[in-house]
Amino acid sequence: MMQYVxxxxxxxxxxxxxxxxxxxNRRIIIRGKSLEKIAQEHSFEEVAHLLIHGHLPDADEAKQFTRLIAVERRVPNAVVDVVKSLPAETHPMDALRTGVSALAPFDPDLDDTSPEANKRKAARLVAKTGLLVANLDNLLTRRTFAEADETRGHAENILRLIRGGGVEDWMIKPFEILFILYVEHELAASTFTARVIASTLADMYGAVVGGLAALKGPLHGGANEKATEIFEYDVAGAEKYVRERLERKERIMGFGHRVYRRGIDPRAELTKRLLEEACAKVGDDRLYRVADHVERLMEKEKGLYPNLDFYAAALYKLMKIPPRFYTPIFAASRVAGWAAHVIEQQAENRLFRPRAVYKGPLED
Ligand SMILES: CC(C)(COP(=O)(O)OP(=O)(O)OC[C@H]1O[C@@H](n2cnc3c(N)ncnc32)[C@H](O)[C@@H]1OP(=O)(O)O)[C@@H](O)C(=O)NCCC(=O)NCCS
Structure with missing residues (x-):
């Protein structure tokens, strides 16, 4: 008998x-290091290097890798045209998936699955996915593709291009910390998807496209876009929103987690602190009060705790980032994690081929 889980x-x-x-201990460990710590102490490029190359870069390596990401951010005109040809109302995650797919034939290492070629593709994918995400609004509204500012880091470029100006200084560091918190989270559904695809020895672009498709779902990365709804309300309105939905047996997005069952997601805990500090800086604590109230209410009513997407939605709202870009921002970071998993999978490959417990008819 096969055991079905x-x-x-x-x-x-x-x-x-x-x-x-x-x-x-409510800690996420990446290559031996605490994610919460590296998110606060390192740039996104350094953390991407840690994932792709296996160690945090020294000063020279950090400079070189940051430069490589800046150089690789260029996106071929043909890819820009493919995304621009989509209907204007296309969801940004669908546009991103199409754009990343269209990048594949331009990569000279596409079908080379050796670790060295995979590391080169990983840097290109991190760089180009970020710039595509930053330009999704430009592309879907047929405006000019905006190039990155080479003097600024990857996360800050994404923030500036998505916001289209008006970035205030207080936003830059919390945005980058939150961006890094999204970078890797073990075998989430999208990462497992990417590894399954990689295990057939298909190319890294295919694996990332699969990861993007999985990430879009509201039970996974799509939750941060949906979680933003509640932040339209004040405390009393948010409580009503939660109670009505729970009554109808609906899910409150940004709560619950398959792995964290008995406490808050440690990434959400750090993001809650970032939100509190950011609210103090802008002199308006409504979003913090709503979030804190809903957190307590959900614990009392359902024994459920917030995951990263709940507090990320509140912080992005405070930064006035349009909700439909929340999941693409998640993707622009997680691509580094997916790439690391593809490299690892293909370096020690075993094809994924599980079995099904058959419940259908047997006619003869
Ligand atoms: C993430 C998630 C899929 C994990 O699911 P899970 O741990 O397998 O939990 P289950 O789907 O088995 O649900 C267990 C129970 O908790 C309830 N539940 C789980 N998450 C809930 C939520 N966010 N809101 C309300 N109820 C929830 C389920 O309805 C179910 O109740 P029941 O036993 O009365 O039917 C789930 O918590 C969820 O859908 N959350 C909302 C989406 C989200 O935020 N996703 C991002 C994850 S990082």
Whole structure:
């Protein structure tokens, strides 16, 4: 008898040296280091280097890798034209998926799955996905594709281009910390998808396109866009919103997690602190009060805790980032994690080929 575990809950599917979730101590470890710590102490480029190359860069390596990401941010005109040809109302995640797919034939290393070629593709994918995300609004509204400012980091460029100006100084550091918090989270559905695709020895672009498709779903990355709804309300309105939905047995987006069952997601905890500080800086604590109230209410009513997407939605709202770009921003960061998993998978490959417990008819 094969033992069936719905949703593969708790089933180890790979051995990995990339990331683990220490549920007991509520820590996320990336290549031996605490994610919460590196998010506050390093740039996104340094953390991407840690994921792709296996170690934090020294000063020279950091300079070189940051330069490489800046150079690789260029996106071929043909890819710009493909995304511009989509209907204006296309969801940005669909436009991004199409754009990343269209990048593939331009990569000279496309079908080389060696670790060295995969590391080169990883840097290109991180760089170009970020710039595509930053330009999704320009592309879908047929405006000019905006190039990045080479003197600024990757995360700051994305923030500036998505906001289209008006970035205030207080936004830059919290945006980058939150961007890094999204970078890697062990075998999330999108990462597992990317690894399954990589295990057929298909190319890294295909694996990332699959990851993007999985990330869009509201039970995964799409939750941050949906979670923003509640932040339209004041405390009383938010409480009514939650109670009505729970009564109708609907889910409150940004709550619950397959792995963190008995406490707040540690990334959400840090983002909550960033939100509190940011609210103090802008002199308006409504979003913090709403979030804190809903957090307590959900714990009391359902025994559920916020995940990163809940507090990310509040912080992005404070930064006036349009909600439909929340999940693409998540993707622009997570692409570094997916790439690291593709490199690891293809370096020690075993094709994924599980079995199904058959419940259908047997006629003869
Ligand atoms: C993330 C998620 C899919 C994890 O699911 P899970 O741990 O497998 O939990 P289940 O789907 O088995 O749900 C268990 C129970 O909790 C409830 N529940 C789980 N998340 C809930 C939520 N966000 N709001 C309300 N109820 C929720 C379910 O309805 C179910 O209740 P029931 O036993 O009365 O039917 C789930 O919590 C969810 O849908 N959250 C909202 C989407 C989200 O924020 N996703 C981002 C994850 S990082």
């Amino acid at each position: 719905p949703g593969l809950e708790g089933v180890p599917a790979v051995e990995s040296r990339i990331c683990t979730i220490d549920v007991e």
